[in-house]
Amino acid sequence: MNAPQTPHALHFMPSAGFRARSKEVVDNPFLRQSFRGAMDFLMSKRAAQFPDPVELETLRTLGEQIRQYNLGKLPELLVQLESNLTRNGIQVHWAETPEEANQIILGLCQKHSAKLMVKGKSMVSEEIELNHAAEAAGIDALESDMGEYIVQLAHEKPSHIIMPAIHKTKEQIAKLFHENVPGVEYTDNVDALIQIGRNVLREKFLEADVGLSGVNFAVAETGTLCLVENEGNGRMCTTAPAVHIAITGIEKIVEKLDHIPPLYSLLTRSATGQNISTYFNMISGPRKAGEKDGPQEVHLVLLDNGRTQAYADEQLRKTLQCIRCGACMNHCPVYTRIGGHAYGTTYPGPIGKIISPHMLGLEATATMATASSLCGACGEVCPVKIPIPELLMRLREESFSAPHENPTMRGQGAGYNATVSAIWRGWAWVYRSPALYRLATWLGSRFNWLMPSKQGPWTSVRVPLKPAPKRLRDMLKERA
Numbered sequence: 001m002n003a004p005q006t007p008h009a010l011h012f013m014p015s016a017g018f019r020a021r022s023k024e025v026v027d028n029p030f031l032r033q034s035f036r037g038a039m040d041f042l043m044s045k046r047a048a049q050f051p052d053p054v055e056l057e058t059l060r061t062l063g064e065q066i067r068q069y070n071l072g073k074l075p076e077l078l079v080q081l082e083s084n085l086t087r088n089g090i091q092v093h094w095a096e097t098p099e100e101a102n103q104i105i106l107g108l109c110q111k112h113s114a115k116l117m118v119k120g121k122s123m124v125s126e127e128i129e130l131n132h133a134a135e136a137a138g139i140d141a142l143e144s145d146m147g148e149y150i151v152q153l154a155h156e157k158p159s160h161i162i163m164p165a166i167h168k169t170k171e172q173i174a175k176l177f178h179e180n181v182p183g184v185e186y187t188d189n190v191d192a193l194i195q196i197g198r199n200v201l202r203e204k205f206l207e208a209d210v211g212l213s214g215v216n217f218a219v220a221e222t223g224t225l226c227l228v229e230n231e232g233n234g235r236m237c238t239t240a241p242a243v244h245i246a247i248t249g250i251e252k253i254v255e256k257l258d259h260i261p262p263l264y265s266l267l268t269r270s271a272t273g274q275n276i277s278t279y280f281n282m283i284s285g286p287r288k289a290g291e292k293d294g295p296q297e298v299h300l301v302l303l304d305n306g307r308t309q310a311y312a313d314e315q316l317r318k319t320l321q322c323i324r325c326g327a328c329m330n331h332c333p334v335y336t337r338i339g340g341h342a343y344g345t346t347y348p349g350p351i352g353k354i355i356s357p358h359m360l361g362l363e364a365t366a367t368m369a370t371a372s373s374l375c376g377a378c379g380e381v382c383p384v385k386i387p388i389p390e391l392l393m394r395l396r397e398e399s400f401s402a403p404h405e406n407p408t409m410r411g412q413g414a415g416y417n418a419t420v421s422a423i424w425r426g427w428a429w430v431y432r433s434p435a436l437y438r439l440a441t442w443l444g445s446r447f448n449w450l451m452p453s454k455q456g457p458w459t460s461v462r463v464p465l466k467p468a469p470k471r472l473r474d475m476l477k478e479r480a
């Protein structure tokens with residue numbers, strides 16, 4: 001499992017537009033208000049699930065230990081998982097890059113002459129931009145999770161990993177359905193809107209040739225794929241079509257079934273403030289002889305896409321503990337103000353900032369780690385205790401330190417600037433010597449008129465920085 005060296009071509013790159021996209025949201029009071037309301041709602045639901053801080057801390061420690069234990073054994077668990085899945089009749093495919101994953105999935109679709117694929121919620125399928133690839137191959141990929149269906153109708157990307165359409169109001173959804181679903185009258189009644197979506201999708205489950213799903217936990221000892229969901233669409237995708245293809249990152253593995261209950265409890269309570277999800281699916285193979293339903297073929301695609309790069313470094317490996325609950329996003333003062341689309345990555349918010357550099361390289365994501373106040377809220381709520389602020393500091397260091405041979409991360413040093421670095425080195429040198437420091441402050445106070453009036457982004461909203469005309473030591477001397 002080597003870290004991918006070649007950046008793949010994504011259609012939705014973070015690049016330089018982050019500041020402009022963020023400003024657009026910050027300047028839109030309506031969007032800000034609706035994000036704030038949604039995040040407050042999710043935060044209070046989570047808080048209500050964990051009234052006892054001692055229980056919460058004990059469970060988080062257990063969650064952390066389980067994830068670290070399983071990551072510690074990842075190579076051997078992957079071998080065990082493949083062997084037990086194969087024994088159960090599930091075909092396993094390995095993909096190093098998004099392109100390879102798309103080729104595998106679309107190859108399977110073409111083998112079965114598939115025209116329609118129904119998709120359950122899968123952030124990994126967003127990560128590989130499967131819908132784009134399917135469209136190019138002439139295959140209809142229809143999202144069946146209600147939030148994903150809404151963003152697909154709007155030709156958008158999810159703005160939250162758990163609530164993809166959280167940026168949309170019911171009026172916007174009503175308009176979208178009215179304009180895009182044949183024969184639908186405008187209604188902003190939420191129950192009616194859900195019913196409209198259900199009616200459209202139910203037909204499609206029966207028509208679809210292939211069903212695609214994500215995986216929340218893959219159990220190595222039994223060869224079982226577990227799927228957590230609330231709408232029942234995951235169960236439909238994985239049982240109604242003749243072929244089921246599951247896709248997941250290589251890190252979603254646990255050794256034992258016993259590891260799941262604590263992680264499951266942390267996931268649902270942290271994500272949506274639910275004690276337990278409506279459905280918990282355990283997939284252990286295709287339809288057997290004599291069984292009346294279930295897919296005839298089940299496939300699992302295991303994706304790397306930079307995960308082995310994170311895995312190779314003991315500190316960065318903690319990124320892979322993530323169970324994708326979204327709690328760090330809901331509590332992040334940056335995410336709650338700018339929403340998910342501003343980031344320009346599949347995974348926004350704190351988790352996006354620490355995982356995206358491994359997927360896309362630091363060249364494309366160098367500034368993401370700096371878009372944080374380092375308040376620590378993300379690390380405090382993370383149910384598996386990922387030290388997100390520490391990882392952000394590490395990524396800043398990797399991005400902005402001088403490029404060197406054999407870097408840990410693709411794109412190391414991408415944000416490095418020789419002039420800025422020289423200024424900081426000079427600053428450190430002056431501060432180490434009291435005599436030099438006195439001289440520098442004396443020169444600064446006498447020649448403060450030399451300071452430029454334009455000082456980059458600083459002066460776009462602030463007055464220019466200028467040393468005081470008199471040093472503190474001079475003022476104290478005068479008073480003495």
Ligand code: SF4
Binds near residue numbers: 350
């Ligand atoms: S980093 Fe932690 S809080 Fe954020 S999505 Fe992952 S598990 Fe949840």
